[in-house]
Amino acid sequence: ELKVEQNPLFLSMQEGKNYTIYCNYSTTSDRLYWYRQDPGKSLESLFVLLSNGAVKQEGRLMASLDTKARLSTLHITAAVHDLSATYFCAVDRASGTYKYIFGTGTRLKVLA
Amino acid sequence: DAGITQSPRHKVTETGTPVTLRCHQTENHRYMYWYRQDPGHGLRLIHYSYGVKDTDKGEVSDGYSVSRSKTEDFLLTLESATSSQTSVYFCAISESGGRSYSYEQYFGPGTRLTVT
Secondary structure: OOOEEEEOOEEEEEOOOOEEEEEEEOOOOOOEEEEEEOOOOOEEEEEEEOOOOOEEEEOOEEEEEEOOOOEEEEEEOOOOHHHOEEEEEEEEOOOOOOOEEEOOOEEEEEEO | OOOEEEEOOEEEEOOOOOEEEEEEEOOOOOEEEEEEEEOOOEEEEEEEEEEOOEEEEOOOOOOEEEEEEEOOEEEEEEOOOOHHHOEEEEEEEEOOOOOOOOOOEEEOOOEEEEEO
């Protein structure tokens, strides 16, 4: 059974600091996705990682994928308050099924 | 923004009544999904569709059924609503085209369902 684990589940950090969110998954998958959700809102796609070694960056966020380690990271550089949200990773259950398993999310709070 | 709407956006219903939620897309995407979101569980897949009249179960499909008679509409039915089905329901769509076969998902605004 495919499992997707994120850690930490909650993260409170000061503005200007760096931190990393981890997403581990239990079976082989070549596609990993990161989403952001603001309170009471829907999910917004952040990154799509399609191969081993893929790295994507958008502003203060950078995501990477290591398929051999079954690990993706979401790195936050010099956090700002606007990054406060819940971040989810999701993995394609198995090749060809297009069924996704989501992690439980990391709630990030950036303190001024 | 991807053209996805959900209706109703909020609903309160009584235990034992049937409920149908609608997802409508204007993107002509092949894949459509229904998820539920509950605290501590993230998003869990209920059912998904890979084409008109082609559907499959997700990880929490008991008590739910779906139908897709047109590309643009995906209906989720709670056959006899229970309090455990109180949740926020999200519809999503994806397609292989666009970003190099990424199958990136786009989410609707959500439906908040309360079963009393």
